[in-house]
Amino acid sequence: MDSTTQDLLATLEARGFVHQTTDRDGLARAFAAGPVTGYLGFDATADSLHVGHLQGLMLMRWLQRAGHPILLLIGGATTRIGDPSFRDSSRPVLTDGQIALNMAGIAKAFHRYLEVGDGHGRAQVVDNAEWLDGLGYLDFLGAVGRHFSINRLLTFDAIKNRLDREHSLSFEEFGYTLLQAYDFVELSRRYGCTLQLGGADQWANIINGVELSRRQGGPQLYGLTMPLLATRDGRKMGKSAQGAVWLNEERLSAFDFWQFWRNCDDADVERFLALFTELPLDEVRRLGALGGAEINLAKTVLANEATRLAHGEGAQREAEAAAAEVFADRDGAGQLPEIALTRKELEGGVSLVELLVAAGLQPSRSAVRRLAEGGGLRLDEQPVMDPDIRLTLTDAGRRVSLGKKRHLRITLTD
Structure with missing residues (x-):
């Protein structure tokens, strides 16, 4: 993987990671000027990440390999509320014990894709409960609430669409976007973080963090969103007909993980190779251009590369060998x-x-x-x-x- 920073943003765009940026030119200059600390957030709603989270992990992997510090924020506090973005109903309420177990399971995937731990160049895992648990309501209203207009919040699609469909939206869910904005500012203060990454559905939440820093006289912050991925048949990325495609082997075997990629639609192969492998783009284009039965060779490469990253080379080889044994009779x-x-x-x-x-x-x-x-x-x-x-x-x-x-x-x- 190219470790230079000068073309990093262009590389991310070419591989399909970038949907929107709050200030594309400013972010490009920041990347060129020196290390940019970025963060990606995860609420602990399950004990494993799934393939739908993989785009973000791969993006963070590119940033880390290019020399940029990264933060992995697990929402130990915000999980209790649940992000209402583009949902029709509230998330189930989890106990503190369930959240703790989920956080431990989520952290397993981080270690597969990223260098995590203490020391220079390693990703840090942080929990927003560190600052939100002790935050008083009146203090929060004074520091954050006064900078936001209810009128403007009601125009954001994530909130507007839910209200237009006459689905209930609790006050705590309504305040979620302000908590995420506060997270961004707090990470900037504590760790010098100036870049937030997220899916396209997080655009409003990210903008609010950038705006909050500006209104409080803080540093210039940037946001970058990734496209929300769906397979060619319209299924949300991370889901299969049989359920979620989990990253942790306790939830889904390496063999079934391998099969998920091997069975993808022909039309998805090139896009998935660009996002979920580290193959050079010219090789991605070559494999994506294969037609007829040869496209199955590209699918096997995709399955091998994705499984190697998620489960290790040994598990990848075993999965490929098991698949070859099972389907050796395809022509007989x-x-x-x-x-x-x-x-x-x-x-x-x-x-x-x-x-x-x-x-x-x-x-x-x-x-x-x-x-x-x-x-x-x-x-x-x-x-x-x-x-x-x-x-x-x-x-x-x-x-x-x-x-x-x-x-x-x-x-x-x-």
Whole structure:
């Protein structure tokens, strides 16, 4: 990875990381003048990050490798409220114990992608509870609240859209944007942080932090947002048909993580290679231009690179080898044992769990469910989370996998 700073912003733009900046020219000058301390925030709503967070982690990785200090802010305090941005309902209330467990799980992903810890050049993990827990309400209103107009806050899309749809917005949620603005100013004061990164849905919150610093006579702050990613089929990045694509292996195996990337849409390959790998852009363009069956080579490169970063080279090799073993018969369907079902059976729908038990492939329905819960039950490359699904005519020819070693094919017979 190029470690120079002079073209960093242009590189980030070319790779697709940049959606908006508060002052593009000013930020470019700041990067050229010396190290810029940037931060990215995470609320502790789950015990693992997922692929939807990966764009931000990769962006921070580029900044760190270019010599810029980075802060990883976990919202130990703001998680209790929940960011209302572009949500129709309030987030579930978490206990302090749940938040602490989630924070520990989130930190695991940081260490995979970034150099974290004490010392020069290492990312620092900070918790906004350090300054928000002791902040008095009247002090907050005096220091922050007086700088913001309710009229203007109501024009921000994240708030306006929710009210327009007549969905409830609590007072604490309404104040979330002011807390995030305060975080930015406090990080500037404590750590010399002048850049906040976030998804496009954080634009209003970031602008408020930049504005608060200006109104308080503080330093010039900058904001950079990343585009909100969706797959070509319209699914929000970080989600699959089977659920969230988690970064921690306790939540999702390296094999299933590898499969997520290997199974992406052809049209997403080049974009994902640019964002989620460190391959040079000319190689990204070459791989993205492959057509026909050759695009699968690019998908394998994407899966290998993304899995290596998330889980390490050893896990990446094991996942690739396991996938090769499972699908070695792709061009020879007759090599797998078969379960033959009639057209009439499939037209009426056949319960997968009942089929596996009746065929003697699993001892009981509960055994099938345990296999599914552990991620060991798959149709083709996709994990089956609900073993009660009913197989139909469209499933004829599909491959059923029970663990990594046992595979069979559903066939249609008259």
